[in-house]
Amino acid sequence: MSRSDVHTLTGLSKPTSSSLLQRLEESGLVRPSGLGETGPGGRAPQLYRINPAAGYAAAVDVRPESVRVRIADIAGTVVMERVDENDQSAEGPKSAAATIRSCCDEAGLSPAELDAIVVSVPGSYDIATDTLSYVDHLPGWQHASVGAELRMLFPEASVAIENDVNLAAIAERHAARGESESFFLFWLDDGVGGAIMIDGALHRGSRGAAGEAAFLLIPGAVFDAESRTEGALERIVGYQALRALAADAGHEAATAPEALRALLDDPAAAPAVGELCHRYACAIVSVIALLDPARIVLAGELARLGGEKLRVEVARQLAEIMPTAPQLTVTVATDTPILDGAMIMSLGIARDRVFTT
Incomplete structure (x- = not known):
């Protein structure tokens, strides 16, 4: 943009706008970009753009068997992305840090150049105690002070840990601009979860555990010792339960996505689909x-796979249970919503x- 553009957008006087641009240029935050x-008046204005090398941000998606890292410059251009698999999360923050450093090396950056790092984890992060809950499936991340450990490994960066489904909700809000910014994202993937967005802001709860839908106790769910650790809802709509529903309908499936696809493609399996959607x-x-x-936003691999068929049946079941219900949609985010949300944050x-420096 030009000096005149800055003047118009900020409301500052033209001399002040010019001074502002000069200081930004001297600090290396903006640079000339042609005319x-x-x-x-016959003169072409000088244009300025953000200097993309003025800063860098990293997004990290930690899974039980992988760590995925994306690095972008301050303008949002991705400069490096990589997935390290084969139980890369086993050593906790140290393994994630090693992948981040390796990616920085490949991108020609020093880790000290990272201004921010957001780490996604499939669990709840309590910022007050600096601990993670519901991460029994995530070796190396179950000890106290995980955030402090990451900050020690990257002292120059602002480091944040966030729940994976919360980050998917951030990606959904970004992708669905123009829609209401108050929604509940119902996550149907390798685990069941949820995220609460109120007026465009995440609601995390007092311990970072808001939205842990896996622990909802609904009709048909059984509460026992296993439910206490895995979640009562998880046990009746999770991957194993979905495969069992498919098997009862005559479809043996190795994975839950295969099971759902088989059920939706078989007209004779309508009762099984109806039971799943009722849950x-x-x-x-x-x-x-x-x-x-x-x-309500249906998100996650199973929601994307089920698409409109799944949405219509869940909406029908909702209408039978209650007189009025909010709009029910399928996610419009990409197939990497967790990493996208971490990058946005x-x-x-x-x-x-x-x-602000």
């Missing part, structure tokens, strides 16, 4: 009764740091 179109609907009703969100933190 604009010739104006009425989903019962969980969603509990959320609606407490939050009354503007919309990391860039926001990095930009705040870079442009």
Whole structure:
């Protein structure tokens, strides 16, 4: 943009806008980027752009058997992305840090150049105690002070740990601009979860555990010792339960996505699909009764796979249970919503740091 653009957008006087641009250029945050179109006076204005090398942000998605890292410059251009598999998360923060450093090396960056790092974990992070809950499936991340450990490994960066489904909700909010910013994201993937977005802001709860839908106790669920650790809802709609529903309908499937695909493609399996969607609907009703969100978003691999067929059947089941229900949609985010959400959050933190110093 030009000096005139800065003047118009900020409301500052033209001399102040010029001074601002000069200071930004001297600090290395913006740089000239050619001339604009010739104006009425016959002169083409000097244009400026953000210097993409003014800062860098990293997003990290930690899974039980992999660590995925994406690094972008301050303008949002991805400069490196890589997945390290084969139980790369086993050593906890140290393994994630090693992958981040390796990616920095490949991108020609020093880890000290990272302004922000957001780490996604499939569990709940309590910022007050600096501990993770519901991470029995994540070796190396179950000890106290995981955030402090990461910050010691990257002292120059602002480091944040966030729940994976919360980050998927951030990606959904970004992708569905123009829609209501108050919604509940119902996560149907290798685990069942949820995220609460209120007026465009995440609601994390007092211990970072808001949205842990796996522990909803709905009709048909059994509460026992296993339910206490895995979640009552998880046991009746999770991967094993979905494969069992498919098997009862005559479809042996190695994975839950295969099971769902077989059920949706078989007209004779309609009762099994109806039962699954009834369980989903019962969980969603509990959320609606407490939050009354503007919309419910079905997200995760199973939601994307089920698409409109799944959405229509869940909506039908909701209509049978309660007189009115909010809008029910399928996610419009990409197939990497967790990493996308972590990148959006990391860039926001990095930009705040870079442009407030």
